[in-house]
Amino acid sequence: MSSDIRFTDFKTDKQPTWCPGCGDFGTMNGMMKALANTGNDPDNTFVVAGIGCSGKIGTYMRSYALHGVHGRALPVGIGTKLANPELEVMVAGGDGDGYSIGAGHFIHAVRRNVDMTYVVMDNRIYGLTKGQASPTSREDFETSTSPDGPKQPPVNPLALALAAGGTFIAQSFSSDSQRHTEIVKEAIEHDGFGFVNVYSPCVTFNDVDTYDYFRDTIVDLSETDHDPTDYDDAKSAILDADKEYQGVIYQDEGSVPFDEREGLSEPMHDIPDGAPEDAMDLVREFY
Amino acid sequence: MPADLNWAIGGEAGDGIDSTGKIFAQALSRAGRHVFTSKDFASRIRGGYTAYKIRTSVDQVESVVDRLDILIALTERTIDENMDELHEGSVIIYDGERTTMQDVEIPDGMVGLDVPLKSLAEDAGGAIMRNIVALGAACEVTNFPIENLDESLDKRFKDKGQAIVENNKEAARLGQEYVAEEFDHDFDYDVETTDNDYVLLNGNEALGMGAIAAGCRFYSGYPITPATSIMEYLTGRLDSYGGKVVQAEDELAAINMALGAARAGARAMTATSGAGIDLMTETFGLVAQSETPLVITDVQRSGPSTGMPTKQEQGDLNMALYGGHGEVPRFVVAPTSISECFWKTIEAFNLAEKYQTPVFLVSDLAMSVSEQTFPPEVFDMDEVEIDRGKVVDEDSISEWQNEKEQFQPHFPAADGVSPRTFPGTDGGAHMTTGLEHDELGRRTEDTDVRIEQVDKRQQKVETAREAEEWDYREYGDTDADTLVISWGSNEGAMREALGFLDEKDIDVRFISVPYIFPRPDLSEEIEAADDVIVVECNSTGQFADLLEHDTLTRLKRVNKYNGVRFKADELAAEIEDKLAEPSEVEAE
Numbered sequence: 001m002s003s004d005i006r007f008t009d010f011k012t013d014k015q016p017t018w019c020p021g022c023g024d025f026g027t028m029n030g031m032m033k034a035l036a037n038t039g040n041d042p043d044n045t046f047v048v049a050g051i052g053c054s055g056k057i058g059t060y061m062r063s064y065a066l067h068g069v070h071g072r073a074l075p076v077g078i079g080t081k082l083a084n085p086e087l088e089v090m091v092a093g094g095d096g097d098g099y100s101i102g103a104g105h106f107i108h109a110v111r112r113n114v115d116m117t118y119v120v121m122d123n124r125i126y127g128l129t130k131g132q133a134s135p136t137s138r139e140d141f142e143t144s145t146s147p148d149g150p151k152q153p154p155v156n157p158l159a160l161a162l163a164a165g166g167t168f169i170a171q172s173f174s175s176d177s178q179r180h181t182e183i184v185k186e187a188i189e190h191d192g193f194g195f196v197n198v199y200s201p202c203v204t205f206n207d208v209d210t211y212d213y214f215r216d217t218i219v220d221l222s223e224t225d226h227d228p229t230d231y232d233d234a235k236s237a238i239l240d241a242d243k244e245y246q247g248v249i250y251q252d253e254g255s256v257p258f259d260e261r262e263g264l265s266e267p268m269h270d271i272p273d274g275a276p277e278d279a280m281d282l283v284r285e286f287y
Numbered sequence: 288m289p290a291d292l293n294w295a296i297g298g299e300a301g302d303g304i305d306s307t308g309k310i311f312a313q314a315l316s317r318a319g320r321h322v323f324t325s326k327d328f329a330s331r332i333r334g335g336y337t338a339y340k341i342r343t344s345v346d347q348v349e350s351v352v353d354r355l356d357i358l359i360a361l362t363e364r365t366i367d368e369n370m371d372e373l374h375e376g377s378v379i380i381y382d383g384e385r386t387t388m389q390d391v392e393i394p395d396g397m398v399g400l401d402v403p404l405k406s407l408a409e410d411a412g413g414a415i416m417r418n419i420v421a422l423g424a425a426c427e428v429t430n431f432p433i434e435n436l437d438e439s440l441d442k443r444f445k446d447k448g449q450a451i452v453e454n455n456k457e458a459a460r461l462g463q464e465y466v467a468e469e470f471d472h473d474f475d476y477d478v479e480t481t482d483n484d485y486v487l488l489n490g491n492e493a494l495g496m497g498a499i500a501a502g503c504r505f506y507s508g509y510p511i512t513p514a515t516s517i518m519e520y521l522t523g524r525l526d527s528y529g530g531k532v533v534q535a536e537d538e539l540a541a542i543n544m545a546l547g548a549a550r551a552g553a554r555a556m557t558a559t560s561g562a563g564i565d566l567m568t569e570t571f572g573l574v575a576q577s578e579t580p581l582v583i584t585d586v587q588r589s590g591p592s593t594g595m596p597t598k599q600e601q602g603d604l605n606m607a608l609y610g611g612h613g614e615v616p617r618f619v620v621a622p623t624s625i626s627e628c629f630w631k632t633i634e635a636f637n638l639a640e641k642y643q644t645p646v647f648l649v650s651d652l653a654m655s656v657s658e659q660t661f662p663p664e665v666f667d668m669d670e671v672e673i674d675r676g677k678v679v680d681e682d683s684i685s686e687w688q689n690e691k692e693q694f695q696p697h698f699p700a701a702d703g704v705s706p707r708t709f710p711g712t713d714g715g716a717h718m719t720t721g722l723e724h725d726e727l728g729r730r731t732e733d734t735d736v737r738i739e740q741v742d743k744r745q746q747k748v749e750t751a752r753e754a755e756e757w758d759y760r761e762y763g764d765t766d767a768d769t770l771v772i773s774w775g776s777n778e779g780a781m782r783e784a785l786g787f788l789d790e791k792d793i794d795v796r797f798i799s800v801p802y803i804f805p806r807p808d809l810s811e812e813i814e815a816a817d818d819v820i821v822v823e824c825n826s827t828g829q830f831a832d833l834l835e836h837d838t839l840t841r842l843k844r845v846n847k848y849n850g851v852r853f854k855a856d857e858l859a860a861e862i863e864d865k866l867a868e869p870s871e872v873e874a875e
Contacts, residue, residue, distance in 0.1 A: 014729065042716040058718050059730060064710035066550055067720035069573050075540035079547025082531050083505050087710055108536040266529055269552025269709045271502030275668035276528060282496050283666045286486035
């Protein structure tokens, strides 16, 4: 790890195929900056993503990376981190990836509290499959598969995380580059599972949850008297359906990550050339 | 006196059948006798018929037979369930004072020992020990020194305190004395003890032990019968080697966690049974496409769907071979005995890492729950060799970088095996994806690169075909006109069936195949035989299909799919019947 690492060192020479103006550019840049600002370099970083627009991130970020199957990025990240706690593990997902097909993994990853960071690029639409309703789409949002709207309330990922025992719950807006970077940085520095839901507008298929909409409505919690260490404060903000917040919404200062609780600190890749020295003891257990 | 003794305890699930059987099996093993155990159990926690059977001899035993010499029947149903295996002279130990057993009728010629198990147990300190009273009674019937049972009781109950241990010993003694005093009979079932020291373990324990010996550091799984005991074995033990067992939220998470750990450089494994393999299949292709070394164990049970969760079958072979969309290079290794569960697991890890592919390790329920005795040197840890394949470190990484100093994880090496580097290695940062990719791991739809990468991955199988020994185990008479072939846990029963067939002057050459893909070429052996019979626990003959495909020859099949493993004497009879049928015409 070198100290003169810059966020551009996390870029590959591949030009992103995201639509011009896509919120994911800002989301990714913030992730790179936050990684660089926390002293990480590409060779000690492992980025995992699933499928969809968010899943492409591993192609554009230079690091050890895995682009897996839809919705399963979190378990991959958990396995990687436990097998080598020295790595900085960051998982990227989308709202479909994380809150629909991967919803089960999401709540279990939250409650497992492995020391890693999960960034969800939430655009409230399925982009890469060309504009179907996502789990965070508004109830009346008209799409190709929901001509009259999904007619069901959107998932509240922050509430899911709080209910599952989340120890770091935050939200940011990809266009507010500085705040987004700060928030992801705090998530990385958190001892445990750092979860950031990022408003990352889709300029092609979502004409409701636009940059203008978020710019006009977003409230930065750091400019209010919100206390992220106060569970009730967090609950109020998360259940407030009338506002869009950014900032650290909840942080459990007593969080002890799963890997630390389990005494995992050494990489698991070094093994002997043969059976362990005391291996015959394993046989003798069966006397 | 028969060379072997067949003993069983049966009752309802929750009666402590399993632990009682295990106590006796361990006592016999410690007394230097060979033991092979089998279990009948239903998919419920309490109630329902369940039994633990022990076959014991001074010689090695590795199968079950259709005979029961001593039966401890805790319920009347236990006698009914085993009526076919009981014979003239069989001893049935039961408690006639029990309300439900007052009308038990012992068939003519059998010996009923009505022992007040419950009241004697109460005398010793508690009704719960009635099973131990019955074990004491069985010791008297077999002239088995009760001191050997005491050692087992020590081991079993020492955590519960010395008082409990002493009560149990007393319970056993009361059972023994009751039979000695109340029944005047020469039981003819004396078991001889020896000075040998054996270990007693089942297939899943052998598999788990193999994983540790092979340097497995990460295991993630989701509970499912009959694979769970692998996870239970590794839990606690893996930690002491710096590893971790994770009980995942589902099978999808389990295989993805294992994939992540494997990418991080750990030797990683997941295990499940057929229904769980279906869920894992989604990620199976990713494992192959990303060239990640991973051992995926399938302990088969009766399918399809949830089928019969607690019953034997070998119906997943086609799934292991063909499961997953697209064309996926893989290895399929199937241990043929409990000790092979140990050795083949080690081999599976080596194959996975040498060739950077998923390896299906296919076991079956009969092997996973049956226990067998072995001299400990069968698991000689000095013989364990670990080969991690082409791992590149910081010193050698420049050899595998392109002119832009980018590491090439999918470099199309002639043998199909690319360099591999663990995350954290300087200069090795790279992309891994399930998408088709170039040598750097970057997505591509370039037609030439596609062909290059597909060929590269397939080449690994061809390289392995040449480099590794895909051999088989052979028993019986190599010149015999009759050839029997089997895979998986049928080996033990078939080996013993050879003896039964020999008594009828039927010479058989028996080949037991531990590799499904790649597998040994058996063309010559099949051509040399007049009759070829493939034995397997499924209804269609999935392995027979493969051999027919390999040799373009019609083969006879013996299939069992009622949920029960093959028994040696039954198998011998089936083979005799099959030989009486005309051979089918060979394919033109």
